[in-house]
Amino acid sequence: VTSAAVAGPIGVFDSGVGGLTVLRALQSVLPRENYLYLGDTARLPYGTKSPETVVRYAVTAADALVARGVKALVVACNTAAAAALAALCERFDTLPIIGVIEPGARAACLASASGRIAVLATEGTVRGGAYQQAIVRLRPEAQVSALACQLFVALAEEGWTEGAAVDVVAARYLQHTFAASGKGATLAPDTVVLGCTHFPLLRQAIAKVVGPQVRVVDSAATTAAATRERLAAADLLAVDDGVSGGSGSSTTRFLATDSVARFASVGGRFLGRDIGADEIELIDL
Ligand code: DGL
Secondary structure (H helix, E strand, O other), X not given: OOHHHHHOOEEEEEOOOOOHHHHHHHHHHOOOOOEEXXXXXXXXXXXXXXXXXXXXXXXXXXXXXXXOOOOEEEEOOHHHHHHHHHHHHHHOOOOOEEEOHHHHHHHHHHHOOXXXXXXXXXXXXXXXXXXXXXXXXXXXXOEEEEEEOOHHHHHHHHOOOOOHHHHHHHHHHHHHHHOOOOOOOOOOOOEEEEOOOOHHHHHHHHHHHHOOOOEEEEOHHHHHHHHHHHHHHOOOOOOOOOOOOOXXXXXXXXXXXXXXXXXXXXXXXXXOOOOOHHHEEEOOO
16 A cells, blocks of 8 residues: 555545535544545436436446545445445455445444334435345344435425425325334334435434434444445555644545536535535536
């Protein structure tokens, strides 16, 4: 492992701005790393597309990041991780690649007492069954329900994370599965995993419908922890030189395939800080 390789950025890929929720967790667990985030905003949403299309998109996006010298790749998009992780690992067989599904499944299994777990995700993620399989691999007795909640993506992009419209949509998606929860012995799930980059923004509205006894978890923190483990195992963690100190020495750059202005304005909500247009480069894939 060369020092140039260690200094390379961690590539983070998503269909749009939602993966910034994962970038945020990565930055808090690995503050000394450099990051290169690619949001394929021109082709969002991935969640409604066929697996073949998602694989094709994910491969071109990963090619662009690899060409820019990333030392590892985090597939922050659940839909892309569900459909394309195997294809990406085959194509870049020496690059550490971390998807969000396995860490998300792990978070859900750790949180659930009963093993009854509900996965909320896009249509594509639900259809492919990757979450369901990952959970059952970790916990064979688990009973997993998977609910496609595609409209949550649009609501989060719009910045509608609370209020009457969100409550109505959340109730429509979730009420049936959670109707019996909170009344003692029921068969409702005791844990919800937010299996989509956008859903952490709607956490409160979702929690309101499922009730206080249901745990709501996401994959961001567990993905960041998994990334740290993979980098450590490959001897690729950024070195603490004790001089530059803190996160001030690390850089984060953004690539977007559509409007830089929109990436900046919508992305800030997901990252939790303002993003300057000068931090973003428009690229074509
Ligand atoms: N990033 C996608 C995911 O996590 C949500 C947005 C989309 O459908 O592209 O599944």
